[in-house]
Amino acid sequence: xxxxxxxxxxxxxxxxxxxxxxxxxxxxxxxxxxxxxxxxxxxxxxxxxxxxxxxxxxxxxxxxxxxxxxxxxxxxxxxxxxxxxxxxxxxxxxxxxxxxxxxxxxxxxxxxxxxxxxxxxxxxxxxxxxxxxxxxxxxxxxxxxxxxxxxxxxxxxxxxxxxxxxxxxxxxxxxxxxxxxxxxxxxxxxxxxxxxxxxxxxxxxxxxxxxxxxxxxxxxxxxxxxxxxxxxxxxxxxxxxxxxxxxxxxxxxxxxxxxxxxxxxxxxxxxxxxxxxxxxxxxxxxxxxx
Amino acid sequence: xxxxxxxxxxxxxxxxxxxxxxxxxxxxxxxxxxxxxxxxxxxxxxxxxxxxxxxxxxxxxxxxxxxxxxxxxxxxxxxxxxxxxxxxxxxxxxxxxxxxxxxxxxxxxxxxxxxxxxxxxxxxxxxxxxxxxxxxxxxxxxx
Numbered sequence: 533x534x535x536x537x538x539x540x541x542x543x544x545x546x547x548x549x550x551x552x553x554x555x556x557x558x559x560x561x562x563x564x565x566x567x568x569x570x571x572x573x574x575x576x577x578x579x580x581x582x583x584x585x586x587x588x589x590x591x592x593x594x595x596x597x598x599x600x601x602x603x604x605x606x607x608x609x610x611x612x613x614x615x616x617x618x619x620x621x622x623x624x625x626x627x628x629x630x631x632x633x634x635x636x637x638x639x640x641x642x643x644x645x646x647x648x649x650x651x652x653x654x655x656x657x658x659x660x661x662x663x664x665x666x667x668x669x670x671x672x673x674x675x676x677x678x679x680x681x682x683x684x685x686x687x688x689x690x691x692x693x694x695x696x697x698x699x700x701x702x703x704x705x706x707x708x709x710x711x712x713x714x715x716x717x718x719x720x721x722x723x724x725x726x727x728x729x730x731x732x733x734x735x736x737x738x739x740x741x742x743x744x745x746x747x748x749x750x751x752x753x754x755x756x757x758x759x760x761x762x763x764x765x766x767x768x769x770x771x772x773x774x775x776x777x778x779x780x781x782x783x784x785x786x787x788x789x790x791x792x793x794x795x796x797x798x799x800x801x802x803x804x805x806x807x808x809x810x811x812x813x814x815x816x817x818x819x820x821x822x
Numbered sequence: 823x824x825x826x827x828x829x830x831x832x833x834x835x836x837x838x839x840x841x842x843x844x845x846x847x848x849x850x851x852x853x854x855x856x857x858x859x860x861x862x863x864x865x866x867x868x869x870x871x872x873x874x875x876x877x878x879x880x881x882x883x884x885x886x887x888x889x890x891x892x893x894x895x896x897x898x899x900x901x902x903x904x905x906x907x908x909x910x911x912x913x914x915x916x917x918x919x920x921x922x923x924x925x926x927x928x929x930x931x932x933x934x935x936x937x938x939x940x941x942x943x944x945x946x947x948x949x950x951x952x953x954x955x956x957x958x959x960x961x962x963x964x965x
Contacts, residue, residue, distance in 0.1 A: 749843060
C-alpha cells in the first residue's frame with residue numbers, strides 16, 4: 533500500500549483545489565493508500581520515518597522540489613521506493629523523472645516502473661538533480677516570481693536584471709577526486725547528476741556514478757540576464773564554460789558561500805560534494821530524461 | 823586572401839571535458855573522450871580521444887592523445903597516436919611525435935619531431951629491372 537505525504541503549502545496551496553480529484557483518481561487506479569499532511573519544514577521527513585516504521589514500502593511525496601528533497605533525505609537511508617506527484621512552484625525532480633502534472637503522475641504511480649538512481653551527497657544531505665554555488669542560487673530565490681507570459685514575467689525579468697547588476701563573481705578553488713585541482717573566478721559552479729537543461733553541455737546520467745561539474749566564467753551583464761531567464765545557450769560561447777566529470781569535489785572560497793541542492797540551500801562553503809554509495813529507488817515515467 | 827585551414831581532427835560536437843578560459847588547472851587531466859582547453863593546464867593531459875588546445879590556452883604539460891590540434895601555447899612533449907596539427911597561432915616548446923604531423927605557416931615549434939611510423943625510404947640506386955636493362959645495353963655495345 534502507498535503512503536501519500538501531502539505538503540498543503542506547496543505551489544501556493546495548489547493541492548487544496550485538486551485534493552479530492554487526486555484521491556478519487558488514485559482510488560480508480562487501485563493505488564489509494566494512507567494520506568498525511570505536513571505542517572511545516574522538517575515535517576515531511578518525520579512523516580516519512582513514521583510511514584517506514586509502519587511498514588509502508590512505497591512513499592509518495594505530493595509537492596514541489598522542497599517536499600521531495602525532504603522525503604529523499606529520509607528515504608535514502610532505508611529500502612523504500614519513492615513516488616512523486618508534482619505540485620510545487622518548481623518541479624525539476626519530477627521533470628527529470630518524466631512526470632508532468634498530477635493526472636500523469638497518478639498513471640505513472642499505477643504503472644510502477646521502478647529505477648534505481650544515483651544520489652548526490654553534501655555533508656549528510658542527499659540530492660538527485662544538482663547542487664550549485666553562485667548565480668543559480670540567486671535564480672532559485674526569485675523563482676516564485678517566474679512566469680512564462682507577458683506581462684506577468686516583467687517583475688521576474690526586472691528582478692533578474694537587478695540581481696545580475698549587483699552580482700559579484702566568486703573566487704573558487706575546486707579539488708577533484710580525479711587528481712587535479714582547479715582555481716577560477718566564475719559566476720556559477722554547478723554539480724549535475726543528470727541532464728536537466730538543454731542549454732548546458734551536460735552528459736551525466738543519474739545511473740553512471742558520475743557528476744558533471746560545470747563552471748561558468750564571469751559572464752557579461754547581458755549574458756547573465758539571459759542565463760537567469762534560461763535563454764543563454766552556453767554551448768555557443770566557446771571558452772566561457774568548463775565541464776569536468778567527477779565522483780567527488782571539495783570546494784573552498786575566500787568568503788563563505790551558500791550551496792544549494794535540488795533548489796534548496798543546504799550548506800555553506802567549504803563543502804564536499806560526492807556520489808553517495810546509496811541509491812534511490814524511484815517510480816519513473818517511460819518518458820524520463822535518462 | 824585565402825588562408826590555408828588546418829585540417830580539423832576533432833570528432834565533432836562539444837568535447838566531453840572542457841577547460842574554460844577562466845580556469846587554471848593543476849594535475850593530471852585524464853579522459854576517454856575529447857578534451858578542449860581554452861584556459862591553463864599545469865601537469866599532464868591524457869586521452870584516448872582528441873585534444874584541442876585553443877588560441878588563448880597556456881599549457882605546461884605533456885600531452886598524449888589520439889589526435890591533437892594546437893592553436894595556443896604548449897610547453898611540454900606532445901605525442902599523438904595518429905595526427906598532430908599545429909595551427910598558425912600555435913606555439914610548441916617541446917618534442918613532438920605522431921604518425922602525421924602538420925605545421926601551418928606562422929606556427930612556432932622548438933624541439934625534436936618524430937614520425938612514429940617511419941615511411942620506408944626508397945633504396946638508393948637503380949631498381950633491379952632498370953639495372954638489368956642497362957646491363958643488356960652495355961653488352962650490346964661491346965659486341
